[in-house]
Amino acid sequence: VLSGSAPRRVDADFPEVLRSDPTRRERLSDHDPAVARFTFPEAPGAMLGIGQIRDGSHVIFNFFARQTQDGDEGGWFTLISTRPRGRLDTFVAAGIENVVFAEAAVQLSGSGWWNGRPGYTFVAEAADLGHPGHGTDTFSVIVRDPDGLEVLHTAGVLSAGNVKKVE
Numbered sequence: 001v002l003s004g005s006a007p008r009r010v011d012a013d014f015p016e017v018l019r020s021d022p023t024r025r026e027r028l029s030d031h032d033p034a035v036a037r038f039t040f041p042e043a044p045g046a047m048l049g050i051g052q053i054r055d056g057s058h059v060i061f062n063f064f065a066r067q068t069q070d071g072d073e074g075g076w077f078t079l080i081s082t083r084p085r086g087r088l089d090t091f092v093a094a095g096i097e098n099v100v101f102a103e104a105a106v107q108l109s110g111s112g113w114w115n116g117r118p119g120y121t122f123v124a125e126a127a128d129l130g131h132p133g134h135g136t137d138t139f140s141v142i143v144r145d146p147d148g149l150e151v152l153h154t155a156g157v158l159s160a161g162n163v164k165k166v167e
Helices: 016-020
Strands: 002-007 034-038 045-054 058-067 073-082 088-102 105-114 117-127 138-144 150-157 160-166
Touching (some): 045 138
Antiparallel strands (some): 002 034, 045 160, 073 088, 105 117
């Protein structure tokens, strides 16, 4: 996408005496060149993760997030959390509404069902930090109820599984 253009002044705005100085670039031409600026959309990508973390609770997750060249975003996300004293919670995303890639990491967000109740939102982040994934890759998630209150907030290094950027 062309984001702008303008002439670059390397000739007429500088003294004629610079033309004979081989260490200077000014006055090398009898014409000022045009300069064009371009912006490129972010490269599309995809990331896949399946694993578990232990951060006061035991969270098992899986996700797939993608972004196409056309800017379409999507994927899926689910998790099961076992809290202290054995309480089991589940979250299933109704849709991935936003995907942001940065180097070997992804942030995905959207809405879904918490223990079968709709209207909950989530923000999850995962990073592919090396092989094997367990012990190096990271995952974090915040799930909020319809009023915006946190029902789950956990983060950590994978104790099992892998996060992987896919081509």
